[in-house]
Amino acid sequence: MLKVWIAGASGQIGRALNDVLDPMQIEALNTDLDELDITDTDEVINFGTVNRPDVIINCTGMTDTDECEANPEHAYRVNALGARNLSIVARKCGSKIVQLSTDDVFDGQSKKPYTEFDDTNPLTVYGRSKRAGENYVKEFTHKHFVIRSNWVYGHGGHNFVNRVLAAAEAGNGLSVASDQFGSPTSAKDLAKMILYLISTNEYGTYHVTCRGVCSRYEFAQEILKLAGKDIELRAVPTEQSDLSAVRPPYAVLDNFILRIIEVYDMPDWKESLKEYMDERTED
Ligand SMILES: NC(=O)c1ccc[n+]([C@@H]2O[C@H](COP(=O)([O-])OP(=O)(O)OC[C@H]3O[C@@H](n4cnc5c(N)ncnc54)[C@H](OP(=O)(O)O)[C@@H]3O)[C@@H](O)[C@H]2O)c1
Structure with a gap:
C-alpha cells in the first residue's frame, strides 16, 4: 500500500486524483486549506514527519492570475514557499514529490510548442511564483516530478468549461479570444498520468497536456456543441473577451519527454472533453 x-485535495486536480486512484493500492492522506495551510512551515513539517508519506503531490496553489497580480506576497507565499515547505518534508522523509506547474513559466511569445528544454521567462506574478516553486522543489529534493500542464478543467473547478456553460445557461452571447492558443486538458487524464509517474523512478520535469491545439474560441465552440447549446459566439481579441484574463498568447506545451521515452500517451483533447461532458454532473 502506497x-x-x-x-x-479539494481543488480540481486533487479531486480528480481521488476519483481515479485505486484505494486498494493507495492510501490517500488528503489535506486542503481548512486542515493544513501549506504556508505554515512548522505545521507542514509536523504533519509530514508524523505521517511519513511515500509520495507527496502538491495540488495546492493560488491559481487566480488576477489575484496573484493584486497580492504578490500571498502568491509567493503559497506557490513558492508552500512548495518549499513540502519539499523540506519530502527530503526529510525520503518521499517522492510531485509539483504541479504551468505553461505560465514561459512568456507565450513562441510560435512553436515549448519543450521541457526551453528556457523559462514568466511575465506574470503567477508564472514567476510557480517557477520559484519549481526551483525550490528541484533544489530541496532529487526524487521529484515537476509537471507542467495547461487549460485544465475538472469537476468542481472554476474553469473555462464551467464558465462557458454558465454563460450558455444564462442564454447570453459570448465573446471569446481567438488569439490565445493552448491544449485543453482534463484533470482526470492528468491525474491518471500523475499516478502512473509516481510508480516509476523517472524523475524530472514533464509537460503533460492532452494532444492537439486550439484557440479559446474553438475550445468554447466544442464545449457548446457537446452541450447542445446554441448561443451567439463571437471570435474576438483577448482584450474584448468576456472570459479570458490576459495570459501568455501561445500556451502550447510539447509533451516532448513523454514522446521520446515512449511510455505514456495522453488522449486527444476533443475525446477527453467529450468524456468529461458525458460524465458531468452539476457541481
Ligand atoms: N487549472 C489549470 O489550468 C492548471 C494548469 C497548470 C497547472 N496548474 C497547477 O495545478 C495545481 C492545482 O490546480 P487546480 O486547477 O486543481 O487548482 P484549484 O482548483 O484552485 O485548487 C487549489 C487548491 O489549493 C488550495 N489552497 C490554496 N492555498 C492553500 C494553502 N495555503 N494551503 C493549502 N491549500 C491551499 C485551494 O483551497 P481554496 O480553494 O480554499 O483556496 C484549492 O483547494 C496548482 O498548483 C496550479 O498552479 C493548474
Missing part, C-alpha cells in the same frame, strides 16, 4: 499525501 501512502500518498495529496495537498490541495
Whole structure:
C-alpha cells in the first residue's frame, strides 16, 4: 500500500486524483486549506514527519492570475514557499514529490510548442511564483516530478468549461479570444498520468497536456456543441473577451519527454472533453 499525501485535495486536480486512484493500492492522506495551510512551515513539517508519506503531490496553489497580480506576497507565499515547505518534508522523509506547474513559466511569445528544454521567462506574478516553486522543489529534493500542464478543467473547478456553460445557461452571447492558443486538458487524464509517474523512478520535469491545439474560441465552440447549446459566439481579441484574463498568447506545451521515452500517451483533447461532458454532473 502506497501512502500518498495529496495537498490541495479539494481543488480540481486533487479531486480528480481521488476519483481515479485505486484505494486498494493507495492510501490517500488528503489535506486542503481548512486542515493544513501549506504556508505554515512548522505545521507542514509536523504533519509530514508524523505521517511519513511515500509520495507527496502538491495540488495546492493560488491559481487566480488576477489575484496573484493584486497580492504578490500571498502568491509567493503559497506557490513558492508552500512548495518549499513540502519539499523540506519530502527530503526529510525520503518521499517522492510531485509539483504541479504551468505553461505560465514561459512568456507565450513562441510560435512553436515549448519543450521541457526551453528556457523559462514568466511575465506574470503567477508564472514567476510557480517557477520559484519549481526551483525550490528541484533544489530541496532529487526524487521529484515537476509537471507542467495547461487549460485544465475538472469537476468542481472554476474553469473555462464551467464558465462557458454558465454563460450558455444564462442564454447570453459570448465573446471569446481567438488569439490565445493552448491544449485543453482534463484533470482526470492528468491525474491518471500523475499516478502512473509516481510508480516509476523517472524523475524530472514533464509537460503533460492532452494532444492537439486550439484557440479559446474553438475550445468554447466544442464545449457548446457537446452541450447542445446554441448561443451567439463571437471570435474576438483577448482584450474584448468576456472570459479570458490576459495570459501568455501561445500556451502550447510539447509533451516532448513523454514522446521520446515512449511510455505514456495522453488522449486527444476533443475525446477527453467529450468524456468529461458525458460524465458531468452539476457541481
Ligand atoms: N487549472 C489549470 O489550468 C492548471 C494548469 C497548470 C497547472 N496548474 C497547477 O495545478 C495545481 C492545482 O490546480 P487546480 O486547477 O486543481 O487548482 P484549484 O482548483 O484552485 O485548487 C487549489 C487548491 O489549493 C488550495 N489552497 C490554496 N492555498 C492553500 C494553502 N495555503 N494551503 C493549502 N491549500 C491551499 C485551494 O483551497 P481554496 O480553494 O480554499 O483556496 C484549492 O483547494 C496548482 O498548483 C496550479 O498552479 C493548474
